Amino acid sequence: MISFNIPPVVGTECTYIKEAIDNHKICGDGQFTKKCNAWMEERFNAQKVLLTTSGTSALDMTLLMCDLQPGDEVILPSYTFSSTATAAVLAGANLVFVDIRPDTMNIDETKIEVAITDRTRVIIAMHYAGIACEMDTIMDIAKRHNLIVVEDAAQGVMSTYKGRYLGTIGTFGCYSFHETKNYSMGEGGAIVINDSKYNERAEILREKGTNRSKFYRGQVDKYTWVDFGDSYLPSELNAAYLWAQLEKADEINENRLDSWNKYYAALAILRDKRIIDIPEIPNFCEHNAHMFYIKCKDLDERSSFIEFMKKNEIMTVFHYIPLHSAPAGVKYGKFVGADEFTTKESERLVRLPLYYMLDKMDQEKVINKIIEFYKK
Numbered sequence: 001m002i003s004f005n006i007p008p009v010v011g012t013e014c015t016y017i018k019e020a021i022d023n024h025k026i027c028g029d030g031q032f033t034k035k036c037n038a039w040m041e042e043r044f045n046a047q048k049v050l051l052t053t054s055g056t057s058a059l060d061m062t063l064l065m066c067d068l069q070p071g072d073e074v075i076l077p078s079y080t081f082s083s084t085a086t087a088a089v090l091a092g093a094n095l096v097f098v099d100i101r102p103d104t105m106n107i108d109e110t111k112i113e114v115a116i117t118d119r120t121r122v123i124i125a126m127h128y129a130g131i132a133c134e135m136d137t138i139m140d141i142a143k144r145h146n147l148i149v150v151e152d153a154a155q156g157v158m159s160t161y162k163g164r165y166l167g168t169i170g171t172f173g174c175y176s177f178h179e180t181k182n183y184s185m186g187e188g189g190a191i192v193i194n195d196s197k198y199n200e201r202a203e204i205l206r207e208k209g210t211n212r213s214k215f216y217r218g219q220v221d222k223y224t225w226v227d228f229g230d231s232y233l234p235s236e237l238n239a240a241y242l243w244a245q246l247e248k249a250d251e252i253n254e255n256r257l258d259s260w261n262k263y264y265a266a267l268a269i270l271r272d273k274r275i276i277d278i279p280e281i282p283n284f285c286e287h288n289a290h291m292f293y294i295k296c297k298d299l300d301e302r303s304s305f306i307e308f309m310k311k312n313e314i315m316t317v318f319h320y321i322p323l324h325s326a327p328a329g330v331k332y333g334k335f336v337g338a339d340e341f342t343t344k345e346s347e348r349l350v351r352l353p354l355y356y357m358l359d360k361m362d363q364e365k366v367i368n369k370i371i372e373f374y375k376k
Ligand SMILES: *Cc1c(COP(=O)(O)O)cnc(C)c1O
Pocket: 054, 055, 056, 057, 080, 081, 083, 084, 126, 152, 154, 155, 175, 176, 177, 178, 187, 188, 189
């Protein structure tokens, strides 16, 4: 069976995990966490990056820092992972879902402004498949309406928009290092803080509501409980695993891009014959090959496709059920404007096997079977 995903392993993970154990430092914020934070700050040119226990907890932390009041609204796409939405709900907001663009599956920046009311506080831009949202337009809207922009860049680590790394453009960015993402630590994530006025609040929130980070830097004599908070520090064991991956970030990225480009070249033939759609990368975006998907004609064709591939021992999977049609989406949110593409496009989309070190022969087989399916 050809898997849909295999978590990345570069070979040095055990050495670093053993180092953490030998150093007797396995809780959070040790040398590996610090190395990962510093690597991302330097590589992505980010003001501040802090590892968290997951992409979800990075989003939770971010939305808590937005200081939302009951009745405040958060604008987001309906085509996203539940974490994007639940973070806003936990922070007390009402959800306002906006339609997506069919070409990137990202929030349609031209449909945001009509959804803004005097209660809107935040826009969440989720970069689907590691391909950037139209950030200049979104940032311009936010500026004019005095809104916070949160980038859910869980899938976008190492991707850029007009030369800037995803996660560093909005007020905040959130990364995920789950085993299904390009770089992993099993479970983990990071928050990117692009406005230094939030640095101190972030440290307190992440450290159970205490000013322990200040204490470690010698800025206060003793640490104490200063505000509400939570525990968002991942273990050093996980950070050690991630460190191994970040050291090989370019190699992982290039390997994934090779596989992505191979799919693209082979399947463009079916796209040209208007049999399927494949992803297009907008100008100004460099992507990280997080995902390769095709779009079938409709839901029925997609079901037969997944079935056919499975019979041939290839795992292909569909993706999000639009949140506005999910039970919690109905309860906590509303869709503003017409659902022109969200439902229709989500029903056509199917993801192909893509991971670090995807075997070339396996990929050939996937491609050949897709072509075979569409010959019938
Ligand atoms: C993976 C993902 C998350 C959540 O990340 P976890 O690390 O699994 O908590 C959030 N948003 C999007 C868009 C994701 O793809």
